[in-house]
Amino acid sequence: MSTMLSQAKIAFVGAGSMAEAIARGLIQTEVANPKHVYMMNRSNQDRLAYLRSEYGLEATSDPETKNVFIREADVVVLCMKPKDVETAFAELAPLLNEGQLLISVIAGLSIEKIEKLLQTNMPIVRTMPNTSSTIGLGATGMSFSAKVNDTFKQFAIQMFEAVGTVTIVDEDKLEILTGVSGSGPAYVYYFMEAMIKAGIDGGLSEEDARQLTLQTFLGAAHMVQHTKEDPAELRRKVTSPNGATQKSIEALDRFQFNEAVTQAVFASAARAKEMGEQIATTSPVGKSL
Numbered sequence: 183m184s185t186m187l188s189q190a191k192i193a194f195v196g197a198g199s200m201a202e203a204i205a206r207g208l209i210q211t212e213v214a215n216p217k218h219v220y221m222m223n224r225s226n227q228d229r230l231a232y233l234r235s236e237y238g239l240e241a242t243s244d245p246e247t248k249n250v251f252i253r254e255a256d257v258v259v260l261c262m263k264p265k266d267v268e269t270a271f272a273e274l275a276p277l278l279n280e281g282q283l284l285i286s287v288i289a290g291l292s293i294e295k296i297e298k299l300l301q302t303n304m305p306i307v308r309t310m311p312n313t314s315s316t317i318g319l320g321a322t323g324m325s326f327s328a329k330v331n332d333t334f335k336q337f338a339i340q341m342f343e344a345v346g347t348v349t350i351v352d353e354d355k356l357e358i359l360t361g362v363s364g365s366g367p368a369y370v371y372y373f374m375e376a377m378i379k380a381g382i383d384g385g386l387s388e389e390d391a392r393q394l395t396l397q398t399f400l401g402a403a404h405m406v407q408h409t410k411e412d413p414a415e416l417r418r419k420v421t422s423p424n425g426a427t428q429k430s431i432e433a434l435d436r437f438q439f440n441e442a443v444t445q446a447v448f449a450s451a452a453r454a455k456e457m458g459e460q461i462a463t464t465s466p467v468g469k470s471l
C-alpha cells in the first residue's frame with residue numbers, strides 16, 4: 183500500500199455522519215486527495231450526490247463499483263452502524279486483502295470479533311472518533327491489533343491527527359472512552375441547549391442567548407487548554423463565596439449534576455459494549471466460528 187497519507191486511497195464503507203466528519207476533515211486540511219476518497223453506502227442516492235458535490239470525492243452504492251473501490255483501496259474504514267455489520271461484512275470479506283489496513287470506527291465491536299467475522303489476519307486499527315473531526319477538532323481513541331506494524335500505526339495516527347487529537351489506549355478502555363469523548367459532544371450540545379433555553383426563558387433574545395452560551399463554552403474550553411489549570415480550580419475562581427455562582431453550583435448539586443454526568447458516561451460505555459456483543463459471531467462468509 184501507499185504509506186503516504188496524501189497518496190493513499192481511502193474507502194469508507196458507510197457514508198453517514200462519522201464517515202463524512204473524517205473525510206471532510208482529511209479533505210479540507212488537504213491531507214487526502216478527494217479523488218482518492220471513496221464513499222459507499224447501501225442505497226441513499228441523495229446522500230451520495232451531496233457528498234460528491236460538497237467534497238469532490240467518489241461515492242457509490244453500485245455493487246460493482248463498490249467492489250472496485252474496496253479492492254483498490256489502501257485503507258478500508260468501517261463506518262456502518264453496529265446493526266448493519268453482519269450484512270456489510272458478508273459483502274466485504276471476499277474483497278479484502280492482507281496488504282490493506284482496516285480501520286473500524288464501530289462502537290463496541292472488538293478487534294477479535296472483526297477478525298472472526300471477516301476471517302482475516304489483516305492489520306486492524308480500532309478507533310473511537312467523534313464528530314468534531316469535521317472541523318479538525320476531533321478526539322479519537324485508538325487501539326491496534328497485533329498485526330499492525332509501526333508503519334501502519336504511524337499511518338493511522340497521522341490520519342486521525344489530521345482531524346484532531348489521538349489517544350492510544352488498551353482496547354478494553356475504548357468503551358469508557360466512548361462514554362467520555364465519542365458520545366461527549368452530545369452532552370455538551372445538550373448543556374448548551376439548556377443554557378440557551380434558560381437565557382431565553384429569563385428574557386434574553388434567542389440570538390443573544392445563543393451567542394453568549396457559545397462564547398462561554400468556547401472561552402471555558404480554551405481556559406482549560408491555555409492555563410493548564412484543573413477545571414475545579416478554574417471553577418473556584420468564578421465562584422465568589424456566597425455570590426451568584428455559588429448559588430447556581432448548589433442548584434446543580436441539588437439536581438445531582440455530577441451523578442447525572444457520571445451516569446451518562448457509564449450508560450454510553452455500557453451500551454457500546456452491549457452493541458458489540460449483540461453482533462453475532464457467526465462468520466458472514468459462511469463458516470461457523
Ligand SMILES: NC(=O)C1=CN([C@@H]2O[C@H](COP(=O)(O)OP(=O)(O)OC[C@H]3O[C@@H](n4cnc5c(N)ncnc54)[C@H](OP(=O)(O)O)[C@@H]3O)[C@@H](O)[C@H]2O)C=CC1
Pocket residue numbers: 195196197198199200201222223224225226229261262263264266269270271273287288289310311312313364365
Ligand atoms: N456519529 C457519531 O458521533 C459516532 C459514530 N461512531 C460509529 O460510526 C458508525 C457509523 O455511525 P454514523 O455515521 O453516525 O451512522 P449513519 O447512520 O449516519 O451512517 C451509517 C452509514 O452506513 C451505511 N450502510 C449501512 N449498511 C451498509 C452496507 N451493508 N454497506 C455499505 N454501507 C452501509 C448507511 O447507508 P444507507 O444510508 O444507504 O443505508 C449509512 O451511510 C457507527 O458504528 C458508530 O458506532 C463512532 C464515533 C462517533
Ligand SMILES: O=C(O)[C@@H]1CCC=N1
Pocket residue numbers: 289360364365
Ligand atoms: O451513539 C452512538 O452509538 C455513537 C457512538 C459514539 C457516538 N455515537
